[in-house]
């Protein structure tokens with residue numbers, strides 16, 4: 600069974616391993632590998648944060664990845680979504696499920712525009728976001744293509 604649950608402090612090592620994944624670092628804005636101290640600060644921001652929400656994607660009770668949403672009031676009340684899976688869970692159309700669940704709920708409950716910023720060569724991510732209901736806006740910001748969720752409308 601595939602489920603989502605909010606990130607907790609007990610997910611510290613899971614989140615650290617995901618953040619240290621080479622593909623995740625290559626596709627993130629900040630390419631530097633996390634330190635434990637830096638990861639502690641990261642967890643403080645993401646566990647129970649007001650503007651940052653994160654969930655673990657779980658398959659049969661095991662952590663498969665993390666989907667998260669960070670809110671920014673400027674420039675357009677936007678919430679940026681990102682996702683990462685452990686390598687053994689990739690290629691199974693799992694990310695799009697997590698993205699769709701979170702984006703759909705957010706879309707129904709908030710006025711925020713849900714976006715994703717994806718590196719040009721990251722075809723796997725573009726495919727997952729597209730299939731989850733995002734479309735490319737035509738904007739490229741610092742080399743990252745902007746996608747927006749339209750709620751399947």
Ligand SMILES: CC(C)(COP(=O)(O)OP(=O)(O)OC[C@H]1O[C@@H](n2cnc3c(N)ncnc32)[C@H](O)[C@@H]1OP(=O)(O)O)[C@@H](O)C(=O)NCCC(=O)NCCS
Nearest residue numbers: 622623626682683684689690691692693694723724726727
């Ligand atoms: C991007 C990512 C979340 C996609 O999730 P996913 O559930 O594996 O996506 P899909 O199952 O739809 O597969 C995406 C593509 O990768 C291919 N793929 C297959 N096995 C794979 C594997 N073991 N590893 C990576 N990609 C694989 C699939 O064939 C698919 O190609 P297609 O769209 O042409 O069919 C995942 O690859 C990942 O965690 N990447 C590293 C972090 C990252 O880039 N995050 C996005 C930041 S916005």
